[in-house]
Amino acid sequence: MVLRIKSxxxxxxxxxxxxxxxxxxxxxxNAELVEKALAFSPKDFKAPAxxxxxxxxxxxSGQGDVMMKLGDLDPMRLHPHAIGHVAGIxxxxxxxxxxxxxxxxxxxxxxxxxxxxxxxxxxRVDKTGRPPAHxxxxxxxATATVKAVLSASYKTIDVRPMLSEFLLTCDSHxxxxxxxxxxxxxxxxxxxxxxxxxxxxxxxxxxxELRNTDWGGTAASIGVFFERLVCLNGMTxxxxxxxxxxxxxxxxxxxxxxxxxxxxRRASLEAMRDVIRSFFSEGRFESMVDQVxxxxxxxxxxxxxxxxxxxxxxxxxxxxxxxxxxxxxTVRLPAGPSWLRAAQALSAVSQDVEKNGGGVDSxxxxxxxxxxxxxxxxxxxxxx
Numbered sequence: 001m002v003l004r005i006k007s008x009x010x011x012x013x014x015x016x017x018x019x020x021x022x023x024x025x026x027x028x029x030n031a032e033l034v035e036k037a038l039a040f041s042p043k044d045f046k047a048p049a050x051x052x053x054x055x056x057x058x059x060x061s062g063q064g065d066v067m068m069k070l071g072d073l074d075p076m077r078l079h080p081h082a083i084g085h086v087a088g089i090x091x092x093x094x095x096x097x098x099x100x101x102x103x104x105x106x107x108x109x110x111x112x113x114x115x116x117x118x119x120x121x122x123x124r125v126d127k128t129g130r131p132p133a134h135x136x137x138x139x140x141x142a143t144a145t146v147k148a149v150l151s152a153s154y155k156t157i158d159v160r161p162m163l164s165e166f167l168l169t170c171d172s173h174x175x176x177x178x179x180x181x182x183x184x185x186x187x188x189x190x191x192x193x194x195x196x197x198x199x200x201x202x203x204x205x206x207x208x209e210l211r212n213t214d215w216g217g218t219a220a221s222i223g224v225f226f227e228r229l230v231c232l233n234g235m236t237x238x239x240x241x242x243x244x245x246x247x248x249x250x251x252x253x254x255x256x257x258x259x260x261x262x263x264x265r266r267a268s269l270e271a272m273r274d275v276i277r278s279f280f281s282e283g284r285f286e287s288m289v290d291q292v293x294x295x296x297x298x299x300x301x302x303x304x305x306x307x308x309x310x311x312x313x314x315x316x317x318x319x320x321x322x323x324x325x326x327x328x329x330t331v332r333l334p335a336g337p338s339w340l341r342a343a344q345a346l347s348a349v350s351q352d353v354e355k356n357g358g359g360v361d362s363x364x365x366x367x368x369x370x371x372x373x374x375x376x377x378x379x380x381x382x383x384x
Contacts, residue, residue, distance in 0.1 A: 015196045015203035033180035037187050042214045043138045049123050049131035054116040056109035076144040085149040090119035148215040159212040159220050165269050166210045169276045183360030186213045203229040231332045233347035237371030295377035296340035305342045321345045339377020346370040
């Protein structure tokens with residue numbers, strides 16, 4: 001018994017050193033990405049519908065590009081993400097747009113532009129008889145690129161003060177920068193509690209993640225993340241704070257006042273401080289560690305995993321997760337057919353996706369779904 005205790009303690013010390021090494025080697029890159037995120041600020045335009053028009057790119061190398069023109073401004077390229085927004089607003093089927101643009105032919109892009117112009121011209125009017133306005137959001141680091149066309153909600157929370165406060169508040173509680181990811185659409189930073197905990201002989205660490213996109217589709221959020229250190233498989237679970245826009249539908253002629261925006265910003269920052277403080281409340285750490293342990297004790301089957309993943313991931317990803325779950329691998333994955341193993345299988349697949357050129361946005365989404373798998377297993381234990 002004494003030998004087993006000494007062996008477990010020795011293993012924990014080894015992984016503690018490994019964690020400190022990982023933190024140290026990532027410091028410079030993390031600092032660079034955070035600095036870039038703090039310096040970034042999208043440029044917004046109010047876009048009354050009658051001032052918007054679409055055209056095919058006149059550039060020979062951009063035959064698949066749809067351009068948006070706003071009043072007297074020069075035409076701007078629509079990012080694929082923004083095309084999805086425009087399709088939703090105008091009612092043109094996104095599948096039709098994707099099919100046409102994939103042809104990379106001038107006539108196909110012109111057809112898409114024609115359809116968008118006609119449907120946009122007939123957008124539903126308000127009580128004054130005028131069509132709606134939208135928020136056109138551009139990327140200042142990508143020349144003349146519209147990345148989002150947002151309806152109804154004009155002002156989203158500026159995540160930069162939120163990011164600064166997140167870093168300061170976490171630092172005051174002893175969390176340290178662990179990993180920063182910057183994708184085409186999403187930015188995420190993870191700060192870790194620099195202490196390992198052991199589950200069935202495996203070393204894990206946990207911390208908080210701030211995730212945001214400036215381009216619509218998801219809200220700024222803070223979640224808890226877990227990482228199995230032997231293979232650096234990460235899982236992000238339970239959004240403990242979610243911040244969206246101000247929540248009101250704005251008239252096309254009204255903007256939020258600076259005072260309103262400042263009051264909302266202060267409320268958001270205070271809510272975030274409360275959330276981080278609660279992360280360190282008595283018993284909270286133990287309950288989160290228990291979630292990992294419980295998920296590792298609840299049996300899962302291949303069919304259950306495939307059913308849970310459903311339409312959350314592609315068929316290829318689902319197949320690869322099930323294959324890895326059913327494999328004899330006990331290095332990249334914890335032993336035993338548990339929901340924790342299933343979550344780690346998805347996280348391992350996300351690493352493979354990243355290595356094969358998959359975007360950061362896709363990897364972060366797979367880590368989030370891995371967290372859902374683990375949480376689902378922990379919830380099942382309550383009904384067993």
